[in-house]
Amino acid sequence: MSSDHVMNLKLGEFAKIKGGKRMPSGTPLVSYRTDHPYLRIVDFKDGSIDRSNLQYVPNEVFPAISRYVISSKDLYISIVGTIGLVGTVPPDLSGANLTENAAKICEIDSSLINRDYLGYFLRSEVGQAEIRSLAVGSTQPKLALFRIEQIAVPCPPLEVQLGIASLLGALDDRITLLRETNTTLEAIAQALFKSWFIDFDPVRAKAEGRQPEGAIQGCMSAAEGRMPKAAMDATTAALFPDSFEESELGLVPKGWSIGCVGDLANQKKGSVNPLASPEVLFEHYSLPAFDSDQAPVFELGQQIKSNKTPLPDEAVLLSKLNPHIPRVWLPVNHGANAVCSTEFLAYSPQEGVSKELIYCLFVAAEFQQQLCQLVTGTSNSHQRVKPDQVLLVKIPIADKPVLKAFAELAKPLFERVHANRQQAQTLTQLRDTLLPRLISGQLRLPEAESLMEKAL
Structure with a gap:
């Protein structure tokens, strides 16, 4: 691919920019689920939406801001404070309300540019530099809607755009898988901690005459997230008492002490x-x-x-x-x-x-x-x-042997989390360095695919 075949277009030449809307005065968002999610800057993450703390518009309030929604066909871009967060909305959140601190890039002309390619460009170092150059204000930066239309976007032929988006999308899929695996591994470790040291499940089981459930046998292959239900091995089960006693914190396993974080x-x-x-x-x-x-x-x-x-x-x-x-x-x-x-x-x-x-x-x-x-x-x-x-x-x-048994189970989990995180960071760096080289013609798609295969 040669840079001679790349057209440079202003974003406003192939798309519309429309702002979001704040909630009506005196009507707060709610944390319980309604039919209308409300997407805030804090929800924008890694080119998509972080669902961990979504807020919602009460159904009776939605008609007042019903025109300010974003589609899964659009791109979001943050325009106040943290400038230049860009990404897409998953299909199941299509139609969500959009904060006034963001805008949507919509009605994208697919005959000129691929939506995913545009998103990758805007998140690249070149795209981010272009966005920062158009922002105003130092303490609270702002990006006016008309300035977004002025962003210069290099547009190679559509088949090249599609190839770039497909290649970088494959990298993103791998990064997402690594992060999801880490979420599962941490959840397993946290479930074990809660079971042993908060809910006291092994002690309750022994007090009721049952065999405690297995700790994490096979946990390293349990990335799908199901806690195993096999019986706890006899050596580990023997570390736990079979009764409770009263304490200033309520019922605790017999023989355990009450102390503090220190x-x-x-x-x-x-x-x-x-x-x-x-x-x-x-x-x-x-x-x-x-x-x-x-x-x-x-x-x-x-x-x-x-x-x-x-x-x-x-x-x-x-x-x-x-x-x-x-x-x-x-x-x-x-x-x-x-x-x-x-x-x-x-x-x-x-x-x-x-x-x-x-x-x-x-x-x-x-x-x-x-x-x-x-x-x-x-x-x-x-x-x-x-x-x-x-x-x-x-x-x-708990007694020191219980603490030691927990460490022996948890340590391999976190070592794998660390290894996955490092690989995700390596792939992220690769993704971010490939795009400008592909656009400029310094790197052809087959060469980029070879680099990606080596990294994977």
Whole structure:
């Protein structure tokens, strides 16, 4: 393919731009399901929609904003604050209402451009640079609808566009599969933690004269997500008592102690100033890096403008900022110069405790509810947890052999999660580097397919 065959068109030459709509004054969104999902900027993720916290328009309110919906044939683009998030809406969410902080690219002329190719271009470095150049405002960037029409889009022949979209779509499918597998693996680990340390299922079974159900036999091949129902092996079952006793936290397994988070984890304190080592390469665990697929950023000290917390050897990171948005990070491996944002609290396990256990404790819904009660600040956007209060949260603590048995089951799960995440990041980088080379003609589709096959 030669760049001579590429037409450069303004987006407004082949598509319409229409804005979303805010909710009518005094009518809040609801969390229970109605016939009308409402798509917000926070729901835009990885070129699609994150369904984990969807909000809805009450059915009786919908007629007032019924014209401001997005179709699965359209593209969304964020236009306020976080500029340039671009993606599609799944078919089952077609017809959802769209926030006023976004617009839809609709009525796309398929004789000139392929919708998926356009989406990939707008998410590419070249497309994002074009979008940023048209935004105005520094503290709260905005992208006017008429400026979206001015975005310059390189349009190779349609058959080339289709080939590019198909190739990159295959990469996206693989990335999605890896992420879905990780969601399943983490769910298995979290289900095991809840079963053992919150619901006390093995103890209840023995108290009722039943054999406890298997922990995770075969869990490494259970990526489809079903918890196995085989009987727990006798050695593991013997670690659990067969009765309960009263405690200040209610009924707990007999012989277990009542302690606090500080009995399981140490908080890493201290500070490092990367600017004092301008030529040193730091492995930086920041909040934006967490939100970007939990991928730490490698930066020279001179690029990091504030003090950071050094990571302990066995680290678990818990965000103290806005705990209603849970951010818990388990770095499986990290280097000597690893640091994290001071918005993260860094913990390491006490002797006989695993970082996998600490991670599952912090992720558990029951712990997150307690965490939200420890905040200071009245603004929803700037609430913080008091670090010393986290260590004082009371919990039942099992005997060390039970903790060890949990670690032996959970550790392989998280190692696989880490490997899958690294592969997804590699494929994402490949996808993002292929597009500009394909458009410019530096790379032909057969060559790109060969590169993709090697990566897979």
